[in-house]
Amino acid sequence: MIFNKTYRNTILILILSLVLSACATKKTSTTTTSSAQMKDDVYVGTDTVKYLADGVPDRVFFATNESILTTAARDTLRKQAAWLRKNSGINVVVEGHADERGTREYNLALGERRANAAKDYLMTYGVSSSRISVISYGKERPVDSGSNPLSWSKNRRSVTVKAN
Amino acid sequence: MKNLKIFFILLFYLFPNKSFSLIEVDITRGNLDPLPIAVSPLFSNEKTKINLKKELDLDDLGLEISKIIDNNLEQSGLFNPLSKDAFLQESDIAHLKPRFEDWSLIKAQALITGKVSFEEEKLRVEFRLWDVLAGREMLALAFTTVPKNWRRVGHIITDKVYERLTGETGYFDTRIIYVSEEGPKTKRIKKLAIMDQDGFNNKYLTLGNELVLTPRFNPTNQMVTYLSYFKNLPRVYLLDIETGIQEVVGDFPGMTFAPRFSPDGKKIIMSFAKDGNSDIYTMDLENRIVQKITNHPSIDTSPSYSPDGKYITFNSDRSGYQQIYVMKNDGKNVKRISFGKGLYGTPVWSPRGDLIAFTKLHKGKFYIGVMRTDGKGERLLTENYYQEAPSWSPNGRVLIFYRETKTDNKGQGFSAKLWSIDLTGYNERLIETETDASDPSWSSLLSN
Structure with a gap:
């Protein structure tokens, strides 16, 4: 009996500690990922990023309600511009997107503004405007369906895609 | 509160109002005491029943119509339609001469009776509204129509009853155009759809091959303007509901969006986005002349005319943040x-001209609210995780809008639904749709 009781308690403690440590691990891991993937409201991770060519990311990210290009965004766009200058036969469409936390019509305009911010930068770095068209999807085409700040930050983006 | 009530009753005794009617419904207050009303099934004889069964495949059309009226009245929040199980008097006799004691016994203050007949391929419906307490008829009308319009008959009767008892025009014989949504959040399939105000007679107007958004009726409800991504070019379109013919509005070298008709139906007002800037434009549908209305490097969108056409409300971020102008x-x-604090968008001018409805975002919550046209008297009617795009009922008493749910940790559980709320903010209702739904727009009264 006594053995049984001790045995049961040990198992209980073991289970409890397992559960607790599982919780603890999970908690730390989400906080670190989330903080590592966002800087001042802007997504800096690579989860959703695709590549136009080796080392040329296809998208840049924006802060809430903003269309200002971050340092990281400008860096990415310079890579895109360099790649486009080398591949003069390729035209692109820059797709502008917004997160779900805004009214639909305003977000369409915001997506257009973001896509144009990216387009203007590509033009500054020598890509002819005739090779770049823009389209805004507003909040209609999120990449992440989550309802949290990290998901929203992934969705505030402009994506450069090959048109031909 | 109790004392106040007694005082009002006394007033009525001392100064009975002109119509000498004892019942009236005040729609300006939150209605905590909906008026008990009995809608007796509309009577029809056996021959009519058999003929209508052949025509419409319904066993008892009169009963069905009375249920439409019940549902409309209940949804309005102003009436409490009583259960038909409690009715003591047969519907045919009640329609001739109600035994008012029987109806007041079940606490009905108003009574609707009626009769349905079917002659020469025409459906004839007559109805009467009775004041049970005063023991008299308040209203009697008859309609003749084609049988397939039978649901509209129920709506028109509700409009007449609502008008008689509240003193305001109704909004039941109306339709809603909206966007039907299906599929995962990241790849929604969207179609234009149209239905009666109560969710019946749903019909899809596009197939879902291209993204469509923000449909709005013209004043005669025959045309719809909306945004379509046909061939991946987001442009404002015009659709004739009867013929199904669609055309692009204007020839703009970029995205046009946020369209609405002018109150006379002759123009479309919309935003045109170019080089990262959105301004408001109008296009005259007759002579195709395009006019630029705003000229500002900010985002100007969601324009809506005042009912007299003299003013336009819109939202702009020219102050740095989205606000109403x-x-x-x-x-x-x-x-x-x-x-006020927060961001403001989607202003829509009330058909009565007195208010502007809007969406407000403040501290992570979305609100539907109204303010006077000078911006004063802001009132928030409903708060939620996400909701936007109010559209007015034609009498300016109810707003329809859409609401989206928050997804869970795995990004699941997303839905978009249509809701309505009246100006008091008390009567909030889900409007059932076959699929998920968004971007609702209310028609004007069809029968006017």
Whole structure:
């Protein structure tokens, strides 16, 4: 009996500690990922990023309600511009997107503004405007369906895609 | 509160109002005491029943119509339609001469009776509204129509009853155009759809091959303007509901969006986005002349005319954040009217002209609210995780809008639904749709 009781308690403690440590691990891991993937409201991770060519990311990210290009965004766009200058036969469409936390019509305009911010930068770095068209999807085409700040930050983006 | 009530009753005794009717419904207050009303099944004889069964495959059309009226009255929040199980008097006799004691026994204050007949391929429906307490008829009308319009008959009767008892025009014989949504959040399939105000007679107007958004009726409800991504070119379109013919509005070298008709139906007002800037434009549908209304490097969108066509309300982020503005219809005299905390969008001018409904985002919550046209008297009617895009009922008493749910940790559980709320903010209702739904727009009264 006594053995049984001790045995049961040990198992209980073991289970409890397992559960607790599982919780603890999970908690730390989400906080670190989330903080590592966002800087001042802007997504800096690579989860959703695709590549136009080796080392040329296809998208840049924006802060809430903003269309200002971050340092990281400008860096990415310079890579895109360099790649486009080398591949003069390729035209692109820059797709502008917004997160779900805004009214639909305003977000369409915001997506257009973001896509144009990216387009203007590509033009500054020598890509002819005739090779770049823009389209805004507003909040209609999120990449992440989550309802949290990290998901929203992934969705505030402009994506450069090959048109031909 | 109790004392106040007694006082009002006394007043009525001392100064009975002109119509000498004992019942009236005040729709300006939150209605905590909906008026008990009995809607007796509309009577029809056996021959009519057999003929209508052949025509419409319904066993008892009169009963069905009375249920439409019940549902409309209940949804309005102003009436409490009583259960038909409690009715003591047969519907045919009640229609001739109600035994008022029987109806007051079940606490009915108003009574609707009626009769359905079917002659020469025409459906004839007559109805009467009775004041049970005063023991008299308040209203009697008859309609003749084609049988397939039978649901509209129920709506028109509700409109007449609502009008008689509240003193305001109704909004039941109306339709809603909206966007039907299906599929995962990241790849929604969207179609234009149209239905009666109560969710019946749903019909899809597009197939879902291209993204469509923000449909709005013209004043005669025959045309719809909306945004379509046909061939991946987001442009404002015009659709004739009867013929199904669609055409692009204007020839703009970029995205046009946020369209609405002018109150006379002759123009479409919309935003045109170019080089990262959105301004408001109109296009005359007759001579195709395009006019630029705003000229500002900010985002100007979601324009809506005042009912007299003299003013336009819109939202702009020219102050740094999205706020509501009013200007003259030529773009002059731009004045900001929203000054509360948060962001303001989607202003829509009330058909009565007195209020502007809007969406507000503040501290992570979305609100549907109304303010006077000078921006004063802001009232928030409903708060939620996400909701936007109010559209007015034609009498300016109810707003329809859409609401989206928060997804869980795995990004699941997303839905978009249509809701309505009246101006008091008390009567909030889900409007059932076959699929998920968004971007609702209310028609004007069909029968006017």
